[in-house]
Amino acid sequence: MKVEIEDLHVGYAGRDVVAGVHLVAAEGEIAGLVGPNGSGKSTVLRTVYRHLRPTAGRVLLAGTDLRTLSVGRTARQIAALPQERGSDFELTVAEVVVMGRTPYKRAFAGDDLRDREIVAHALAAVGMARHASRSFSALSGGERQRILLARAFAQDPQVLVLDEPTNHLDIQHQVELLALLRAQRRTTLISLHDLNAAASLCDRLHVLHRGAVVASGPPRAVLTPDLLAEVFGVRAAVTEHPLTGDPLIAFDHRRTA
Template sequence: MRRLAVEDLHVTLSGRAVVSGVTVLAGPGEIVGLVGPNGSGKSTVLRTVYRHLRPHAGRVLVDDRDVRELAASEAARHVAALPQERGADFELRVREVVAMGRTPYKRAFAGEDATDRQIIATALEQVGMTGAAGRGFATLSGGERQRVLLARAFAQQPDVLVLDEPTNHLDVRHQVELLALLRRHRRTALVALHDLNAAASVCDRLHVLSAGSVVASGAPRDVLTAELLADVLGVRATVVDNPLTGDPLIAFDHREPATGTP
């Protein structure tokens, strides 16, 4: 297992600073969450980790290696991403999409070997899509596509997983299954989540972002306080113990926002 370190990250887009001085650490095997309101910089941080964006300053290290200094294929063996933007529909079968995760390990025009086939089969099984291996990717529901793309990331066998809102489009059962799978899988992971109760359940540590900066970091129980939820998210809430798991459980007041917030 590897350590991920995002050090003093600054990102400027169209002349505007969208991330300023962000430092995020994920120890070997840790699941670390990024939470915060829309526009706080969560996705921007993730995009720099999987090299979709080049930072203005700062660096991203896997152990002690700067991902920007690696060849693309080597970087892909270290970091796999499930981004929010999915791109155009693949005109491929489900198994073919998952097999794309093996590309960083293959020479040009090299075919699959027995190891590849086993890894692909295992990835499909892990996300519950074995029975859909022969279906066209474009025929799947949004939630099914999400699971196939996660299987592709698993097939990549990275040191670090980067997941941007991985529970989007999933029904409750598959949300629970996916988050449980992340905990069982136990690769180092950096995850952006809107669902704070999911974040409190699955993440070992959280970094709260607001206006492009980290405003709080720590264990979910220490970070997710009523005061922070009011100040950063503008909501009235109380934090109690989940009677099933003992994790922090946030109960929101859906009738009105926090006093004095927009």
């Protein structure tokens, strides 16, 4: 499902945080949002999963204005993993993941065999199959992250919206998560601070700076030394990763741009 954001404006307390953003995630494409803190990445994503209402502009799902869709239909189309993640669930892991099936259930309907199969598959996908009966609140931050991602997978959406999903994950689980997202090939909008991870994962990058998109395109075309200096304030060289061939950014940690 194609996602298009057209002339998006979002404001807080009378001030535009995002102004005139245009960006696209084609069907099956992983589109990354990168930029410094405060550049508007999370704000844009929150409008896609309807946590925020734009003051102007619109979000289109397969050409349909998001505002014309019911909440239930939106929940069947889009699953989100926001930065604000609950940590006080007094539920088991399986009970948290099965919450992803809610958009498909009638009120007070119980879980059926199909739900349980989907939950088991989602837990296996994030490497947590053996933890279904554990208390969610007893998990580490990285484990909780993987369970909430499993909940998003259990929702069986056409669009994934992920805001810094690699936070709290160790290196092995970061690599596994990025490989999993590549294999999914769902339309995905994802914000990442790690530019090398973004270059490896994403088909297209949108660089945000001060609430506006300042560059869009394939990672190799977007992540240039000049852009890194202008937007991120760092001195860097862009080379080729010796194992994958992806762009590899080497930062000068002794000086800024």
